[in-house]
Amino acid sequence: MELPFRIIAAPCAALLLALAGCAGLPFGQRADTGPHLSLDTLKDVTRTLSADEFEGRGTGTPGEGKTLAYMVERFAAAGLQPGNNGSWYQDVPLVKITAEDLGALNVYGPAADMLFAAGSDWIGMSYREQENISLHDSELVFVGYGVVAPERGWNDYAGIDMRGKTAVILVNDPDWRSETNAGPFNGRAMTYYGRWTYKFEEAARQGAQAALIVHEDYPAGYGWNVVERSWSGPQSRNRSEDRGASQTLVNGWISNDTAQAIASAAGTTLASLAAQAEQAGFRPVPLGLKVSTAFDNSLRYIDSKNVIGILPGRERPDEYVVHTAHWDHLGQCPPNEAGDDICNGAIDNALGSAALVALAEAQAKTGAAARSMVFLSVTAEEQGLLGSEYYAAHPIYPLDHTVGGLNIDGGSMAGPTRDVDVIGLGKSELDTVLARNLPKVGLSASPDSAPQAGYYYRSDHFSFAKRGVPMFNIKSGQDLVEGGREAGAAWNAEYRAHRYHAPDDEYDPAWDWRGVERQFELFYWLGRDLASSRQWPNWEPGDEFRTARDQSCAAAPGGC
Structure with a gap:
């Protein structure tokens, strides 16, 4: 029986209690019977895509084909139909720099x-489609966290003309040191203003010639080794009509030691500069230093591809629930x-691709739901969410007719857990969908x-969310049945540090699949719920994405 959303919605406090208390079943028992995801499919697809013959699934390589x-x-x-007017593919035009x-x-x-040596001290590239890059005598300016947020009364570029200058920018956002999620930028919970993608975008909008982000392990969420691996080698970008002319000439990262040496040469300390940047009313600090570097660009234009399959709905086929996972890795x-x-990217994200296939199998076996279910295997996530960004900017199925969805990106092989980590809990009315499905898997x-x-x-869910489409981003839990949270955190730390x-x-072959198997079974029920109901979930009032959804719904006859 389909219930209108407003009947099942719970007050916030009660909802959070429900979310926290849904794990009443012992591990291995389920409240519902239904098709369980094929473990053989999960193993086979993960093993195949992460094999050496796929060459790390780099975009524009033989491994992509x-x-x-x-x-x-x-x-x-699995039983899907081609999802793009009879084709399985959506071309995604990229330039590989x-x-x-x-x-x-x-x-x-x-x-x-x-x-400062390339690799160990700094690493960078250019988003401009030109063969020779020369940054020469560019004045260094410390711009704090590089944030311009009028709605929060914050402007780290106030009073300075950045043309010809290089911005030195701290990672994360100004209140990340908070022990709570309260503050002008949600405290220790990072906002989009804290992401490196935003910082480079804003530096370009300010007219900066270059932008250098200061790396620090904890606020970045990863070590310098990840920066070096991720930013070395070919970097893909969505093609633009101006060939990147509106972007900064150089974008890069500097190590924390490098940043401290620069601050010392400027007659100050990195700690002092950071302390200033955390205060409302911060103003840019010219460092009295200049920077130069040079390198060549090799340019290659490619048409990468998203893979799209659909299970058409039986009652409202023009309403869509999207499932996403990226097929690419670093090569x-x-x-x-x-x-x-x-x-090889076995966990990141051959595993997510395997889950996408297994979910498609299970949903097709159950049969069509009221709404259509879209399965989207996207390219170039590792290069900056480029495949999902292209789809969201050029959707095959209108976003104002897209109910919501879920994204699958990795998972933990530490064993069975009592919980799942819900990234974005409290942001949207998807929480009610989650609350009524958690008991089915005892999590x-x-x-x-x-x-x-x-x-x-x-x-990849972010490409949809910023355009108003509510998306689940649910990770493996850390409360292990065997070892609790300490053991779960230890597994994650080891994976982040070494793999x-x-x-x-x-x-x-020795992986323990029991935890991700149940996590992905939850994904089955979430997708089924959204595709079977009449609910059009929105973001909570005041959420950063609420306005986009409201505007989309207001302009969409027959949609949300």
């Missing part, structure tokens, strides 16, 4: 002349000690265990 063909084969076998012979970063002034990357230079909901990392802005975005993220 193999991956696309395999995903189409599995989607068709490779910085070659990346030079040292030369920082100099009246009493300083320092060279080749800096080798490990054994000389292996293929970043509870835990809030984001690392709010400072800004995970809600770091995967994430590294050659050692490989398929392991």
Whole structure:
């Protein structure tokens, strides 16, 4: 029986209690019977996509062609129909830019002349489609967190003309040191203003010639090794009509040690500059230093592809529930000690691609729901959510007719958990959908265990969310049945330190699948619920995405 949303909606406090208390079943028992996801499919797709022959699934490589063909084969076998007017594909035009012979970063002034080595001290590239990049005698300006947020009364660029200058920017946002999620930028919970993508975008809007983000492990959410691996080698971008002319000439990262040396040469300390940047009313600080560097760009234009399958709805086929997972990974990357230079991306995100296939199988086996279900395997997530961004900007199915959806990006192989981590808990009315489905799998909901990392802005659901479409982003829980939260945190820490975005993220036959198996079964019920109901979930009042949804719904006859 389908109930109108307003009947089942719970007050916020009661809802959070329901989310926290849904794990009344012992592990291994379920309140509902129904099709369970095929473990054989999960294993087979993960193992296949992360094999060396797929070359790390880099965009524009032979590994892409193999991956696309395999995903189409599995989607068709699962019972989906081609999702783009008879085609399985949506072309995503990209330019692949490779910085070659990346030079040292030369920082100099009246009493300083320092060279910072590429790789260990700084790493960068250009978003401009030009073969030679030369940053010369550009004045360094510390711009705090690089935030311009009129609605919060904050402008880190106030009173300065950045043309020809290089912005030095702190990672995360101004109140990340808070022990709570309260503050002008949600305290320790990162907002989009804290993401590196935003910081480079804003620096370009301000007319800066270059932008350098200061890395720090905790507020970034990863170590310098991840920066080096992720930013070395070819970097894909969505093509633009101006060939990147509106972007900064150089975008890059500097290590914390590099930043401290620059601050010292400017007659101050990084800690002092950071303290100023955390205060309302901060103004940019010219450092009295200049910077130069140079490198060449190798340009390659490619048409990458998203893979799209659909299970048409039986009653309201023009209303859509979307499931997303990215098929790409890093391709080749800096080798490990054994000389292996293929970043296989088994957990990130062959596993998510496997879940997408298994979910399609299970939903097709159950049969069509009232609404259509879209399964979207997107490209170039690792390069900045480019495939999902392209789809959301050029949707095959109108976003004002897209009810909501869920994104799948990795998972934990630490074993069965009592919970799932809900990234973005409290942001939208999707919480009510979650509350009524958690009991079916005997799990509870835990809030984001690392709010400072800004995970809600770091995967493909964000491309939809910022345009108003509510999306689930649910991660593996950390409350392990065997070992509790301490053991769960230890597994995550080990993965982040040694395998994430590294050659050692490989398929392991000894993995314990029980935790992700149940997590993905929850995804089945969430997708089924959204596709079977008449609910049109919105963002909570005051949420950053509420206005986009309201405007979309107001302009959409027959949609939300």
